[in-house]
Amino acid sequence: MTRRPRALPRRCTRWDPKDDQGSYALETAILAPVLIALLGLMIAFGRVTDAEGAVDAAAHAAARAASLERDAGSAQAKAQAAVDRSLTGEGITCRASQVAIDTSGYATAVGEAATVTATISCTAPLSDIALPGLPGAKTLSASWTSPIDTYRAR
Template sequence: MSTAHRIHDDHGAVSLEVILIAPAVLIVLALTMGFARVGQANMNVDSAAYAAARAASISRTPGEASGSAREAAQDVLTQKGLDCPADIAVDTSAFNSAPGESGAITVTVTCPVPLGDLAVPGLPGTRTVTGEGSSVLDRYRGRQ
């Protein structure tokens, strides 16, 4: 075999290309999965917050509103498959408004989303997503 023939020999080039490109492709794929997971979690947490605000706004008392909001938020998170220790804050100050005055119930749902299983360098172990929902309290509602 001549020297000129060995210079143009491509044996092993494909294996080398795969070894060099595969880690980059895997990192891009894992990052895409991470962004998709956070995006889906954002939508689910927003949905839970709006459902909680609606459930609270049709309640008669602040205590009942808080309980209904927490239950509705947890139900939505469970239905959506988002298993996280959610922090659910319910602002029921609108119940203190005088009859005829408008007000809104606001619910904030905060949920840490795990990303550690994706094993991407530089990607945090969890990402906290927050959703907020408001629902108008009926100004002419009956009071207890």
Template sequence: MPVRTLCSRLRDDRGSEAVQAALLTPVLIAFVCLALAAGRLAMAGSKIDAAAEDAARAASLARTAAQAQHDAHQAARESLDDRGVHCTDASVTVSTDGLAAPVGQIGTVTATVRCTVPLTDLFLPTPGSRTLTSTFTSTVDQYRQRGA
């Protein structure tokens, strides 16, 4: 009889679900955290794309290169603030060569926005940040007067 009781106990799987849950729960939590980080980076990337577009458009409306630089920086900063993107480090680079084109010729202005997005508030196992970059080019009206 004791042999039969030992065999039946060995075949009994009571408690195995608790062991499986204990092993799989940290893996599932890590997966959810990584999915949240990927979602946040995708959303921030699209918002930085919009900021680069706003910066290039603002620069293309300026009459001088100095004004274009100023307008692009301001437009990118406002765009990121309005969309709730908090950059630990942000920079805007503007190429204003198109503003030097003579009246009657098409020129372009290119704005590049770089933003470092923090991931520390997601409670990831290895907190950090990611730098996202977006570039957009806008055309300058070929018949509009340009400054010196």
């Protein structure tokens, strides 16, 4: 006589959609705040990255504008105007911006190599992104050095 294998008892029951009620609401309640926080972090990161690029471009424009002037007094004014134009053109709003121009290179004799350095500091607001733990503002700074025009006295 050959033995027949015994059938295993059936432990699985058929899936009933009524047993799954409320799971979608629970998943949404858990995942929605996480996704909103992730979106807020992406917006903040993008805003800081844009502001860093704008401050760097403003420092470059200020140093270049100051290096083309004939004397230190007009170099300061032209550099400040270049910073204002650059930051306004980029659409960056700074709460407080500081412009420091090192024009000590103008004291060198005409024909000698000299440089002018522009340092820009800007405080970009982040308080309108309502995310816990995110600082209200981030201070960004950039510095750029440009050679003074050798033939500026002509």
